[in-house]
Amino acid sequence: MSLTKTVEPIGNGLSDAVLNADRQYVMRTYGRLPVEFVRGSGARLYDASGREYLDFLAGISVNSVGHCHPRIVEAVTRQVATLMHTSNLYYSRPCTELARKLCATSGMEKAFFCNSGTEANEAAIKIARKHGKLSSGQKTRILTATGSFHGRTYGALSATAQSKYQDPFAPIVPGFSYVAHNDVYALQAEFGDDVCGIMLEPILGESGVFPTSKEFMRAARDLCSQTGALLIFDEVQTGMARTGKWWAFQHGDVVPDVMTSAKALGGGLPIGACLARGAAAETLVPGDHGSTFAGNLVAASSAIAVQDVIESEHLLENATRVGAYLMRRATVGDSAALITEVRGKGLMLGLQLARPIARELVTASLARGLVINAVGDSIIRLLPPLVIHEDDVDEAFDKMENAARELGG
Numbered sequence: 001m002s003l004t005k006t007v008e009p010i011g012n013g014l015s016d017a018v019l020n021a022d023r024q025y026v027m028r029t030y031g032r033l034p035v036e037f038v039r040g041s042g043a044r045l046y047d048a049s050g051r052e053y054l055d056f057l058a059g060i061s062v063n064s065v066g067h068c069h070p071r072i073v074e075a076v077t078r079q080v081a082t083l084m085h086t087s088n089l090y091y092s093r094p095c096t097e098l099a100r101k102l103c104a105t106s107g108m109e110k111a112f113f114c115n116s117g118t119e120a121n122e123a124a125i126k127i128a129r130k131h132g133k134l135s136s137g138q139k140t141r142i143l144t145a146t147g148s149f150h151g152r153t154y155g156a157l158s159a160t161a162q163s164k165y166q167d168p169f170a171p172i173v174p175g176f177s178y179v180a181h182n183d184v185y186a187l188q189a190e191f192g193d194d195v196c197g198i199m200l201e202p203i204l205g206e207s208g209v210f211p212t213s214k215e216f217m218r219a220a221r222d223l224c225s226q227t228g229a230l231l232i233f234d235e236v237q238t239g240m241a242r243t244g245k246w247w248a249f250q251h252g253d254v255v256p257d258v259m260t261s262a263k264a265l266g267g268g269l270p271i272g273a274c275l276a277r278g279a280a281a282e283t284l285v286p287g288d289h290g291s292t293f294a295g296n297l298v299a300a301s302s303a304i305a306v307q308d309v310i311e312s313e314h315l316l317e318n319a320t321r322v323g324a325y326l327m328r329r330a331t332v333g334d335s336a337a338l339i340t341e342v343r344g345k346g347l348m349l350g351l352q353l354a355r356p357i358a359r360e361l362v363t364a365s366l367a368r369g370l371v372i373n374a375v376g377d378s379i380i381r382l383l384p385p386l387v388i389h390e391d392d393v394d395e396a397f398d399k400m401e402n403a404a405r406e407l408g409g
């Protein structure tokens with residue numbers, strides 16, 4: 001047996017060795033598509049056989065400034081060669097600088113760092129509970145919206161109002177109640193003096209790109225303000241310029257007390273943040289909460305560079321302009337019959353299909369060199385890097401329309 005046996009790429013550039021090792025040694029928590037990407041640049045990915053793909057998913061809204069942006073690579077490389085980790089027992093210039101920048105774009109006042117979206121939401125939940133207990137009335141209940149997704153750890157999972165994620169792992173954390181998304185009356189009916197927080201995504205991401213209405217956000221704000229409960233916005237997917245504003249809540253006039261971020265925050269490295277203002281920003285004190293890796297110097301340096309790139313390359317404006325172009329493109333050509341509705345903002349878009357072929361379309365598009373995502377049988381989710389241009393949109397739609405034609409329509 002030779003250890004240097006060459007492996008021939010199969011399908012879209014996936015070696016037998018990787019495929020078999022994945023099957024044998026990796027827990028089957030994901031149904032993977034038949035490709036291994038080995039390199040990336042901007043909005044392009046390359047598989048092991050050198051084939052190029054146009055990336056309209058960006059690692060699920062993570063690589064928002066594109067793959068291997070030179071300024072991210074430079075910031076990470078410099079920090080990794082200088083000092084990687086010290087822990088939160090010591091001061092850190094990257095973390096303080098990142099916190100300052102996040103507060104400046106969001107209007108929040110203080111940041112807590114962690115390593116993922118679910119952890120950012122755990123911090124938000126703990127802040128809401130502790131803040132609620134300190135206020136009058138022993139408030140502990142948290143309201144979230146049906147169809148929401150807040151993460152996989154138990155607190156965030158309990159906030160995620162979808163039985164398919166919760167049922168296998170019951171019993172979940174008590175004290176969460178669910179309200180029909182965008183149903184203001186249901187929200188008002190469910191709310192009470194025992195509620196310590198309402199947690200909402202400005203746009204439901206995982207369940208199919210459904211914007212939360214201005215009226216619903218406003219009602220949540222008013223209820224929280226009346227009793228001193230905290231309004232929490234989960235901006236893990238919608239934040240960091242994805243929708244054409246730094247934070248999606250800035251499209252409206254409702255400001256949360258607590259806001260969470262992750263995904264695009266680190267430009268590809270794992271980092272999350274829970275931001276808060278007012279009393280919520282002062283709720284956690286030494287000993288209350290923490291994380292060994294949180295605020296890792298390399299991830300924080302990367303996150304600072306991401307924000308610099310968003311500013312210097314005008315990616316807020318780009319996301320708005322190209323997103324609007326994409327919405328128009330979805331209504332012409334073959335897409336007019338294929339796509340019945342486009343939802344979302346900026347470059348966080350859901351395409352409602354006329355037929356339940358979303359999963360087949362993902363696979364057929366991949367074979368044509370386009371990376372897109374299905375959320376459900378009839379919804380395609382697009383989360384391209386914010387650096388794409390109009391011609392990338394044209395190329396993506398040409399590929400998707402060809403793929404749909406191949407599927408018979």
Ligand SMILES: *Cc1c(COP(=O)(O)O)cnc(C)c1O
Pocket residue numbers: 115116117118119121149150151152201205206234235236237238262263
């Ligand atoms: C992805 C996501 C999360 C979970 O983030 P992880 O980093 O996977 O833990 C939470 N909330 C929203 C809205 C998300 O899109």
